[in-house]
Amino acid sequence: MPARSIITARQDRLGAELRKLRERAGLSGREAARTLGIAESKLSATEMARVGVSAERVRHWASRYACDDVALVDALAAMATERGRGWWEEYRGRVPSGYLDVAELEHHAVELRTFQSVHIPALLQTEEQIRAIFTSTVPKLSPEEIEVRTRFRLRRQEVLDEIGYLAVVHEAALRIRAADAKVARDQLLHLLEQSERPQVTVRVVPFDVDGFAGIDTPLVYASGPVPQLDTVLADTPHGGALLDAEAQLNRYRAILGTIEEVALGVVESRDFILRLAQQM
Known part of the structure; x- marks a missing residue:
């Protein structure tokens, strides 16, 4: 997925919330990347909103981070599905x-x-x-x-x-x-x-x-x-x-x-x- 040329405040917020989930799990970027089976650079780019993320991946990451807040995960997944331009x-x-x-x-x-x-x-x-x-x-x-x-x-x-x-x-x-x-x-x-x-x-x-x-x-x-x-x-x-x-x-x-x-x-x-x- 190509890097974004423009990052909106909402996209930035989604990346920040994914970072918060990781930090609450007590995982460093390297540890989380290993747990998720992805490159650390990919994880970093997603948390910094330089690239998008699918709702499926949001749910997968939340599960691996042991986040049991269903309402929050649902809301983050919904943010990830937003593709239209306002x-x-x-x-x-x-x-x-x-x-x-x-x-x-x-x-x-x-x-x-x-x-x-x-x-x-x-x-x-x-x-x-x-x-x-x-x-x-x-x-x-x-x-x-x-x-x-x-x-x-x-x-x-x-x-x-x-x-x-x-x-x-x-x-x-x-x-x-x-x-x-x-x-x-x-x-x-x-x-x-x-x-x-x-x-x-x-x-x-x-x-x-x-x-x-x-x-x-x-x-x-x-x-x-x-x-x-x-x-x-x-x-x-x-x-x-x-x-x-x-x-x-x-x-x-x-x-x-x-x-x-x-x-x-x-x-x-x-x-x-x-x-x-x-x-x-």
Whole structure:
């Protein structure tokens, strides 16, 4: 099988999970290759996602590694069978590669939870809001780049037709104007409209809530088919980072739990957003 010229974040994750199975079995690369009856270079290339792997081989390796977590093995085998190119691949070379990773992550998630403290969640933004955000990017984007990135983000929003989505938004994000008062008001009304969809939940953290100090990291928590395959997309000063280590997942589950505890209820949040829209 020829080496891949492009490795997606999901392919990389599958290779990393196979490496974790080996390490939990207490096997070095050389020992595992001997146990599996393959060249160590083949094992290494698979774990680094440079080459693909079949579902049958995933199950065989898991068996030799004495992994008895059936749900996890089934999920990894399912990942190995993915051969189609997602819609986001149409944009490769036209938007930053990290955008493609996010779209791929959202597409394969079984549920999404997000907390946003500066911007309205991307999946709930109006087209005008999106354009305003990309127009203010530093360095400046060309009109063509703004158009492509806007279309890409709008296409991402189609995932909300398929999965559950919980968005917790800080009052600061609701009040920040990416453009003018009309765009801001239309955005809040759109947020209200989206919150009425059965699979979408929007909750607000107001400025005057108690017990919220120190929680300021915008993030997206994507649930996989099993908890071990969950992923966190966290904003950093240098861009988004995909996190999947067990300790990181536990940390962000706790952070989201704390945020959701102090957020207003669904009805209160809708009333809050409506009042802000009426003030615009």
